[in-house]
Amino acid sequence: MRKNYETYSVFTPSQPAELTFVDREQVNKQLVDSIRTPGRQLVIFGFSGSGKTTLINNKLNQLYSEVIESQCTKGTTIDQLKLEAFDALDKYYISEVSNTNGSEISASLKSVYAEIRAASKVQKGEKYTRVVPLQLTDKRLAEFIGESNACWKIEDFHKVGKEHKQRLAQIMKVFMDTSQVYKTTKIIAIGAVGTGKEIVEYDNEMSERISEIFVPLMSPKELENIITKGEKLLNVHFPKYLKNKIIAYSNGLGAICHQLCLSMCTNNNIYETAESRHKFLETDLDLSIEDYLNQKYATLKSAYEKATKTSKKSKYGTKEILKAIIRLNKSEVSSEEILDELRNDIHDYPSNTLTTYLNHLTSIDREEVLRVNADSKEYFFSNPFQKAYMELKFSKEKQTKAVGSVQISANELFSLIAARQQFENDFDDSDEIFQHNYDLSDL
Ligand SMILES: Nc1ncnc2c1ncn2[C@@H]1O[C@H](COP(=O)(O)OP(=O)(O)OP(=O)(O)O)[C@@H](O)[C@H]1O
Ligand SMILES: [Mg+2]
Known part of the structure; x- marks a missing residue:
């Protein structure tokens, strides 16, 4: 008999994938080797939504018995992280849960743990607060984690302040040294940024023992594998x-791929494995795109506003740059091409202004509407729907000559996208996907 799966656990736009997990050929070997090498610390980086968490969760599941998990937000400190990791060990040291390897934690370490635990609670007036007691050195923490056969995974580490990035490098050093006794003890720091050094600021002398692993956006083949597994x-x-078409709309982002497939299923009342094989039609995809646009409309709008916001002081804005990239009508463009295109309109557009704004447009402050390809140094829109939103907005502004106050609706956006029917069957021709149905020189 066919096994039954729930649609919401197969297609997971808002969660790390498990059932549809596809291996990432490009990074798999380096990642697995680094996890297996005693003492090796890991820094995992890549664009937001590229699949870092999914990848590391699945690999740790395969290779590790225990994982201590920490999540950072802006303002998180190393002391908070240390305390959190320490508390997460309670279950092995206090509650007598034996780890999955069945190995026992030594009695002497247990008593040290209990002492530190007591010392970490200090009374201030009526209340108790937590502190990192002197005894909870970096080395002690590495030993506690090592003794429980665990590794320590820290998510979103790019959000913490500079001094903490330097501190984590020191802690990684201690974890490296501790691995002589505890082979598995290890830190895995993850961040949604373009370089490893933006996550942990370590010295060159440590670089041999730290693996920086870049998780690229998902390839068309990998996205196809998600759909095929589903x-x-x-x-x-x-x-x-x-x-x-789904692969093209996803543009390397697994979340869009999962979302479109999920809505296609649920719109057809497929909430679990279908009894007889259900074949989808073009209209199903159209409907799911409409759903996506309705659901994401506010997000697309606010990202547009953040990306195009100008300060009164500056002579130029980011809008001209976005328009120029759209006019160029290519999947990726170099900064030289953008500058040439800009100078067709604004003859003296300064190249350093362009560089500054391109950096802004790829940053979180401007919602990362653009991304830069690390190899070719060329720029592209992170989300094709965001690009379509901008095209429509710019073209309406141009037509009505009313800048700023022009409103566009999710329906209009859908019509624009649906009008671009010319998807090629062969994905190699994907550059054709966003062919325009109106004159780009209008922008
Ligand atoms: N290898 C994979 N196989 C199947 N689906 C995946 C894979 N990687 C990512 N996805 C899907 O893509 C989406 C984003 O993945 P994930 O949350 O892992 O990315 P991330 O890089 O950790 O994002 P962020 O930077 O926002 O934390 C999720 O919907 C996830 O289910
Ligand atoms: Mg993540």
Whole structure:
């Protein structure tokens, strides 16, 4: 009999994938080798939504018995992280849960743990607060984690302040040294940024013992594998031409791929594995795109506003740059091409202003509407729907000559996207995907 799966656990736009997890060929070997090498610390980085958490969770699941998990937000300190990790060990040291290896934690370490635990609670007036007691040295923490056969995974480490990034490097050094006794003890720091050094600020002398692993956006093949896995689990069929369209709309982002597939299923009342094989039609994809736009409309709008906001002081804005990139009508463009295009309109556009604004547009402050390809140094829109939103907005502003106050609706956006029917069956021709149905020189 066919096994039954829930649609919401197969397609997971807002969660790390498990059932549809696809291995990331490009980084798999380096990642697995680094996890297996005693003492090696890991820094995992890549664009937001590229699949870092999914990848590391699945690999740690395969290779590690225990994981201590920490999550950072702006303002998180190393002391907070140390305390959190320390508390997460309670279950091995206090509650007598034996770790999955079945190995026992030494009695002497247990008593040290209990002492430190008591010392970490200090009374201030009526209340108790927590502090990192002197005894909870970096070395002690590494030993506690090592003794429980665990590693320490720290998510979103790019959000913490500079001094903490330097401190984590020192702690990593201690974890490296501790691995002589505890082979598994290890820190894995993850961040949604373009370089490893933006996550942990370590010295060159440590670089041999730290692996920086870049998780790229998902390739068309990997996205296709997500859909194919989902098809098998749910007994549904996405014809090849629909797969290609979903892949193109996803533009390397697994979340869009999962979201479109999920809505196609739920719109057809497929909430679990179908009894008889269900084949999707073009109209199903159209409907799911409409759903996506309705659901994300406010996000697209606010990202547009953040990306194009100008200060009164500056002579130029980011809008001209975005328009120029759209006019260039290519999947990726170099800064030289953008500058040439800009100077067709504004002859003296300064190249350093362009550099500054391109850096802004790829930053979180401007919602990362653009991304830069680390190899080719070329720029591209992170989300095709965001690009379509901008195109529509700019073209309406141009038509009505009313800048700023022009409103566009989710329906209009859908019409624009739906009008671009010319998806090629062969994905190699994906550059054709966002062919325009109006004259780009209008912008
Ligand atoms: N290898 C994979 N196989 C299947 N789906 C994946 C894979 N990687 C990522 N996804 C899907 O892509 C989306 C984003 O993945 P994930 O949350 O892991 O990215 P991230 O890089 O950790 O994002 P952020 O920077 O926002 O933390 C999720 O919907 C996830 O289910
Ligand atoms: Mg993540």
